[in-house]
Amino acid sequence: MERVMGGGLLPLVLAGAVLLLYRVLVRLRPGAALQDAVVVITGSTSGLGKECARVFHAAGARLVLCGRDAARLQQVVQELTASSAGTQKKTYTPSTVTFDLANTATVDRAAEQILNCYGQVDVLINNAGISYRGDILDTHLSVHREVMETNYFGPVALTQALLPSMVRRRSGHIVVISSIQGKIAIPYRSAYAASKHATQAYFDCLRAEMECYGIPVTVVSPGYIRTNLSVNAVTGDGSKYGVMDKTTAMGRDPGDVAQAVLKAVRQKSKDVVLAAPLPTLAVYLRTLWPTLFFKLMASRARKERKPKEE
Numbered sequence: 001m002e003r004v005m006g007g008g009l010l011p012l013v014l015a016g017a018v019l020l021l022y023r024v025l026v027r028l029r030p031g032a033a034l035q036d037a038v039v040v041i042t043g044s045t046s047g048l049g050k051e052c053a054r055v056f057h058a059a060g061a062r063l064v065l066c067g068r069d070a071a072r073l074q075q076v077v078q079e080l081t082a083s084s085a086g087t088q089k090k091t092y093t094p095s096t097v098t099f100d101l102a103n104t105a106t107v108d109r110a111a112e113q114i115l116n117c118y119g120q121v122d123v124l125i126n127n128a129g130i131s132y133r134g135d136i137l138d139t140h141l142s143v144h145r146e147v148m149e150t151n152y153f154g155p156v157a158l159t160q161a162l163l164p165s166m167v168r169r170r171s172g173h174i175v176v177i178s179s180i181q182g183k184i185a186i187p188y189r190s191a192y193a194a195s196k197h198a199t200q201a202y203f204d205c206l207r208a209e210m211e212c213y214g215i216p217v218t219v220v221s222p223g224y225i226r227t228n229l230s231v232n233a234v235t236g237d238g239s240k241y242g243v244m245d246k247t248t249a250m251g252r253d254p255g256d257v258a259q260a261v262l263k264a265v266r267q268k269s270k271d272v273v274l275a276a277p278l279p280t281l282a283v284y285l286r287t288l289w290p291t292l293f294f295k296l297m298a299s300r301a302r303k304e305r306k307p308k309e310e
């Protein structure tokens with residue numbers, strides 16, 4: 001035993017202790033201050049985006065809320081303003097910018113409007129997104145394009161429009177809400193998983209390229225969250241899915257996930273997985289034992305296959 005400790009085990013134990021200490025220190029380091037920070041949130045009319053608006057507003061950020069529906073954005077502004085009435089903390093009435101992320105031609109104009117709100121952006125949270133349900137054999141190419149426009153090209157266009165001002169100031173922070181499906185692909189989610197894999201890759205490249213300017217990039221990959229994502233999902237023929245899936249209904253509370261996003265922003269985390277143990281393990285399985293992962297996904301596809309109408 002002594003020989004083992006002296007020879008091979010001791011360096012391993014020491015390495016483990018150093019790693020543990022590093023993780024504890026990372027957790028304990030003071031986070032970035034968000035009081036007065038200009039935080040832009042896309043998709044802030046519902047679900048996770050609305051909850052992010054709540055927690056960043058409560059943290060004293062100057063918000064620019066983005067969405068497609070001006071009236072619903074104003075509703076969120078009113079709710080936030082009412083929620084902070086009488087509190088000690090200095091909070092700001094959020095600004096709003098209305099645009100459709102899937103129409104990338106309008107994104108440059110929207111970015112100008114965003115910059116005009118406070119003259120700078122400190123944190124951009126690319127949250128807006130849509131999901132998809134469908135069999136590849138029955139899915140129109142236009143549906144793949146629609147999901148890619150919203151989940152990938154929209155955030156890329158907005159990020160690229162806002163980056164030059166961050167680079168000039170050598171300051172800013174880019175966040176994207178991806179999904180665990182940006183790391184593993186599951187059957188009947190082709191368009192969604194593809195858009196989130198593309199998102200992961202683009203923002204990983206961006207992180208590397210922005211390091212020299214001191215601009216952190218955070219990719220957040222949640223598992224199921226209790227929002228209207230499945231209800232709003234698009235199907236293979238372009239119609240709305242319209243069903244609250246059990247997995248979504250039993251998902252994590254969006255307020256808790258928003259708190260985790262706030263923490264990731266404060267700590268300038270690079271890549272955060274916010275999923276249950278099984279999907280998190282599946283990410284490792286995909287890398288370490290892909291043949292088993294592919295077998296499990298094929299079996300899942302067989303079980304979930306819808307019988308064809310003759």
Ligand SMILES: NC(=O)C1=CN([C@@H]2O[C@H](COP(=O)(O)OP(=O)(O)OC[C@H]3O[C@@H](n4cnc5c(N)ncnc54)[C@H](OP(=O)(O)O)[C@@H]3O)[C@@H](O)[C@H]2O)C=CC1
Nearest residue numbers: 043045046047048100101102128129179224225227228229
């Ligand atoms: N819920 C979940 O299980 C999970 C969600 N995510 C991700 O979280 C993010 C937020 O989704 P979630 O809150 O769950 O779902 P919701 O459907 O509740 O919210 C989606 C938001 O995105 C907005 N949006 C959709 N399309 C566009 C568009 N073309 N232009 C502008 N805004 C648009 C919606 O606006 P409008 O109200 O106008 O439709 C809405 O505000 C998404 O990126 C999603 O992929 C990741 C993992 C799990």
Ligand SMILES: CCCCCCCCCCCCCCCC(=O)OCC(=O)COP(=O)(O)O
Nearest residue numbers: 131132179180181222223224278279281282285
């Ligand atoms: C070492 C043992 C590992 C065992 C792994 C077993 C394989 C388990 C597969 C798990 C698949 C989980 C899928 C999770 C999907 C998810 O949480 O997606 C989040 C979303 O983005 C939700 O979008 P959706 O539209 O699909 O509701």
